[in-house]
Each structure stands twice: as structure tokens, then as C-alpha cells.
């Protein structure tokens with residue numbers, strides 16, 4: 001592949017599709033550019049000062065003064081909030097990447113406040129200097145409506161001086177400098193998003209969303225263990241941790257030995273085949289989705305599309321998944337080449353940061 005053919009500079013037509021606002025007129029030298037991946041389960045940031053950070057997309061507020069005193073803070077985020085959730089007014093402000101309580105999505109004022117606090121927290125973790133202006137590109141799900149994008153802009157406004165919303169698969173592909181004839185598979189917790197790119201912003205017909213993602217693997221895994229070891233006790237979190245440690249679709253995978261209590265006694269269980277089968281269950285729906293996106297594409301370019309499939313998102317870290325999807329593509333579609341992006345957890349954020357860098361200064365200024 002010739003990299004010179006994938007000049008990443010966004011053209012006017014693409015920029016047209018980006019929703020922009022700015023509340024600054026004179027961006028001085030002191031600008032911190034950030035790319036933010038606002039996910040349902042995890043929010044990540046990549047900043048032009050080299051800082052990267054990620055936090056679970058949950059926010060908790062102590063229910064009363066005693067709680068505030070106990071935690072010494074009025075707001076808790078991520079893992080800490082999950083841990084203390086019982087004594088908190090607890091919010092997961094995003095659902096399928098869309099803000100709850102805004103843009104016609106169910107939710108309440110608390111969710112909106114949580115979203116606002118989550119964005120300012122992730123920016124704080126990028127350690128901007130005092131007085132530095134924040135120019136942010138935020139990835140939203142490709143299928144997010146105008147209304148929910150506007151809602152994201154509204155809550156981001158508070159902590160950013162200039163904000164641009166782009167579609168998540170677009171930022172992933174942009175980060176890889178592959179905007180033309182490429183298929184992006186983004187495996188999250190709640191959804192797998194398949195997106196076809198052909199040089200413009202993806203439209204409805206270019207996208208398929210499946211619910212056979214990370215949570216689906218977890219529940220399959222739970223069912224399989226309940227069937228093979230009905231006496232074992234475990235929580236969703238325990239299973240998820242085992243999956244993230246051992247998850248694989250390979251025939252020759254590292255044995256998955258987990259310790260779960262049976263009748264109150266910690267007991268080692270070999271869950272290798274249960275885990276492998278649960279992970280493998282996501283392959284057929286993905287390839288079926290790819291095949292729909294490929295078969296409705298210009299026949300002349302279908303093969304090119306098959307040869308340029310990008311695998312991203314937390315769930316793409318299941319070992320051997322790229323090869324397994326490739327194999328299934330060969331069987332179902334005759335050919336296929338799948339590349340897992342190098343940093344699946346930061347693919348969206350680093351791509352968004354790259355967009356921020358490449359946007360001409362005048363372009364940011366012109367916003368408002």
C-alpha cells in the first residue's frame with residue numbers, strides 16, 4: 001500500500017460534516033490539543049503534551065455530607081466510584097456512546113451533570129498548564145444523531161475553549177491514515193460498530209451496529225460456566241477480569257485457570273474451552289455484518305475493501321481475533337485481510353488528536 005495515496009489532510013467536504021463550536025476568538029500559542037474517545041464503558045484522552053489517560057465512564061456523588069467528609073471530595077470517578085457506588089449517587093452518563101438525559105435520550109439532569117464532570121475530569125488528567133486553551137476533538141458514535149452531538153458539544157463547552165465532534169470510526173481510521181475504502185470494526189462493551197469508509201463521512205448505509213460485543217462474551221461465558229460448573233460462584237466483574245486476562249479464540253491458547261469459590265472454598269477451575277467458545281461467538285455476526293457492507297459497495301472496489309479491515313476497541317484485544325475474522329472472511333467472502341490497530345484502547349483518542357493537529361488554525365478560529 002502506498003502511504004502517499006492516503007494523505008490524511010481533511011478536505012473541505014469532510015470538514016463540512018464536523019460539528020464545530022468555539023468560544024474563543026484569539027487562540028494564543030498556549031493551546032493544548034486533545035483527542036477524546038467518549039465511550040460507554042471507558043473514556044480516554046490523548047493530548048498534544050504527550051499525556052494519555054483513561055477512566056471508566058462512571059461518576060458518583062456522595063449522597064450526603066457524611067459521604068463528602070468520608071471521601072474528602074464531592075465527585076468520584078472511574079474505578080473509585082465503582083468501588084464506593086453504594087454510598088454514592090451513581091451515574092453512567094453514556095449509553096451506546098450517547099449522552100443520557102440530553103438530545104432525546106432517556107436520563108436525568110444528574111446524568112448530564114455527570115457527563116460534564118467526566119469530560120472536565122478527563123481533561124484535568126491530561127494535565128493542561130494553567131491558562132492553556134483546550135482545543136478538543138471528541139469522537140462520538142457514528143450513528144449519533146445531530147441532537148446528541150449537540151448535547152455533547154454543550155457539556156464539553158464548559159471545559160474546552162473549542163470543540164469539534166467527529167464520528168468515532170472516522171477518528172480511528174484517520175489515526176491509521178486510512179480513510180479510503182476501509183472497514184472499521186470497533187468492539188466495545190455494549191456494541192460492535194462496523195463502519196465502511198470511502199473518503200467521505202460515513203452515512204447510515206455505511207454502518208452496522210451489533211450488540212454481540214464484550215458484554216455479550218461475558219454473559220456467554222457465565223452461561224457456559226453455569227452449565228459446566230453449576231456449583232461455582234462468581235460475579236460479572238470476576239468473569240470480565242478473567243476474560244481480559246486470558247480471552248482468546250486460538251486453538252492453542254494459554255490455559256485459562258481461574259479460582260472461584262465452590263461451597264465457600266476457593267477452587268481452581270479450567271475454563272479454557274468455555275472462554276474460547278464464548279469469545280468465538282462474536283466472529284460470525286461480525287463477518288455477516290462485514291459481508292453486508294461489502295456486498296452493497298461498488299463491485300469494482302469490493303476486493304479492496306476486504307483487504308483493508310481495521311480492528312479496534314477494547315474487545316479487539318481477544319487474542320487471535322484478527323486471524324479468526326480473516327479466516328471466516330476467506331470462507332464466506334473469498335478473501336480478507338484484518339489488521340488490529342496498534343493501541344486498540346487509544347485508537348479513537350489518538351486519531352481524534354491527529355485530527356485536532358491537522359485542522360488549520362484558521363479553521364478552529366472560524367468556529368463559533
Ligand SMILES: Nc1ncnc2c1ncn2[C@@H]1O[C@H](COP(=O)(O)OP(=O)(O)OP(=O)(O)O)[C@@H](O)[C@H]1O
Pocket residue numbers: 038039040041042043096097187188189190191213214215240243244245247313314315316317318319
Ligand atoms: N484484554 C482484553 N481482552 C478482551 N476484552 C477486553 C480486554 N480489555 C478490555 N476488553 C473488553 O472491551 C470492552 C470495552 O471496550 P471499549 O473500552 O472499547 O468500550 P467502549 O468504547 O467504552 O464501549 P462502547 O463502544 O460499547 O461504547 C469490555 O467488554 C472489556 O471487557
Ligand SMILES: [Mg+2]
Pocket residue numbers: 038039040186187188313
Ligand atoms: Mg468505543
